[in-house]
Amino acid sequence: MPGRLGRGRPFWWHGKFKGCGYKITAGRDAIIEVLSKADKHLSAEDIYLKVHSVYPGVGLTTVYRTLEILVNVGLVYKFDFGDGRARYELSQDEEGEDHHHHLICKKCNRVIDYSDFIEEEAELLNKTEKGLSKKYNFEITGHLIQFYGLCEKCANRK
Amino acid sequence: MPGRLGRGRPFWWHGKFKGCGYKITAGRDAIIEVLSKADKHLSAEDIYLKVHSVYPGVGLTTVYRTLEILVNVGLVYKFDFGDGRARYELSQDEEGEDHHHHLICKKCNRVIDYSDFIEEEAELLNKTEKGLSKKYNFEITGHLIQFYGLCEKCANRK
DNA sequence: ATATAAATGGAAATGGTTATCATTACTATT
DNA sequence: AATAGTAATGATAACCATTTCCATTTATAT
Numbered sequence: 001m002p003g004r005l006g007r008g009r010p011f012w013w014h015g016k017f018k019g020c021g022y023k024i025t026a027g028r029d030a031i032i033e034v035l036s037k038a039d040k041h042l043s044a045e046d047i048y049l050k051v052h053s054v055y056p057g058v059g060l061t062t063v064y065r066t067l068e069i070l071v072n073v074g075l076v077y078k079f080d081f082g083d084g085r086a087r088y089e090l091s092q093d094e095e096g097e098d099h100h101h102h103l104i105c106k107k108c109n110r111v112i113d114y115s116d117f118i119e120e121e122a123e124l125l126n127k128t129e130k131g132l133s134k135k136y137n138f139e140i141t142g143h144l145i146q147f148y149g150l151c152e153k154c155a156n157r158k
Numbered sequence: 159m160p161g162r163l164g165r166g167r168p169f170w171w172h173g174k175f176k177g178c179g180y181k182i183t184a185g186r187d188a189i190i191e192v193l194s195k196a197d198k199h200l201s202a203e204d205i206y207l208k209v210h211s212v213y214p215g216v217g218l219t220t221v222y223r224t225l226e227i228l229v230n231v232g233l234v235y236k237f238d239f240g241d242g243r244a245r246y247e248l249s250q251d252e253e254g255e256d257h258h259h260h261l262i263c264k265k266c267n268r269v270i271d272y273s274d275f276i277e278e279e280a281e282l283l284n285k286t287e288k289g290l291s292k293k294y295n296f297e298i299t300g301h302l303i304q305f306y307g308l309c310e311k312c313a314n315r316k
Numbered sequence: 317a318t319a320t321a322a323a324t325g326g327a328a329a330t331g332g333t334t335a336t337c338a339t340t341a342c343t344a345t346t
Numbered sequence: 347a348a349t350a351g352t353a354a355t356g357a358t359a360a361c362c363a364t365t366t367c368c369a370t371t372t373a374t375a376t
Contacts, residue, residue, distance in 0.1 A: 024373075
């Protein structure tokens with residue numbers, strides 16, 4: 001009952017996985033495979049359906065459990081776009097870039113990714129994080145920035 | 159069956175409410191009263207319990223419905239701190255200030271409000287919003303910034 | 317090959333939020 | 347004041363993403 005899981009590629013995540021005491025299984029491979037290939041903003045069910053179609057032995061529960069681990073380990077980011085289900089993205093793409101910035105349409109829930117203005121953002125965020133860390137004795141490990149509004153279609157339709 | 163609802167104060171929200179075609183009711187008054195008095199980060203159930211203790215005629219359903227309206231009208235912000243329940247805050251305090259910035263502890267889910275570094279943030283956000291609006295034809299109406307990490311207690315305990 | 321603890325999946329439970337619907341209350345108009 | 351018309355309400359049930367449970371299977375180190 002194997003599932004042709006993108007053989008031959010460097011399974012870069014195995015190290016981190018084992019390092020944290022987790023086992024490598026076909027299901028987990030398949031889930032990370034889907035995340036690294038597929039479009040962005042996948043929900044747990046999206047991932048389940050994709051994985052399941054190739055490897056029917058994987059259940060929804062395992063998808064949730066694996067995603068939780070991946071988020072804890074830092075390989076995956078979990079987002080809430082306000083439509084009642086969580087979305088998951090690999091934290092780094094193949095080039096090691098780390099762009100997860102979203103414009104969210106409040107009307108149709110469309111999500112647009114952007115990768116502009118990141119440098120200035122990063123600069124400000126760094127400065128802010130340092131200041132906040134010190135003042136509140138808070139060890140900052142991450143942040144979230146999202147913009148809300150109306151996408152082109154919805155703005156015109158109104 | 160009245161409920162002593164902070165009489166005599168300027169019910170500034172009535173205007174916006176009526177302007178949008180909504181009616182003023184005792185329950186809605188009570189809900190906004192709770193929001194404007196109480197500590198921050200209240201969940202729908204928190205609000206329900208507080209309102210209900212003073213004015214038992216108000217049900218949980220009405221709390222949810224009223225909050226939805228308040229969010230749509232812009233009087234209230236809805237937040238997700240990752241613990242499975244939404245939190246609500248009046249969008250402006252009594253001085254008309256509009257500070258809704260949070261540090262969220264990933265371990266104990268404690269939320270710290272901060273109001274430092276807001277000026278720089280606002281400046282950057284304005285610049286970024288303008289750029290994004292133009293490039294993506296996206297009408298930006300709001301944004302969200304949150305920092306995640308470990309609060310003092312949890313960082314030490316580890 | 318074997319032992320051991322971790323991983324799994326299916327079904328059931330959970331829990332915040334929403335939909336339904338018959339009843340009630342607000343508001344403007346007589 | 348009485349009425350009509352419409353929005354608001356609350357109790358209950360439905361919803362649905364996510365978790366929990368538990369008996370079985372599997373990965374991994376030895």
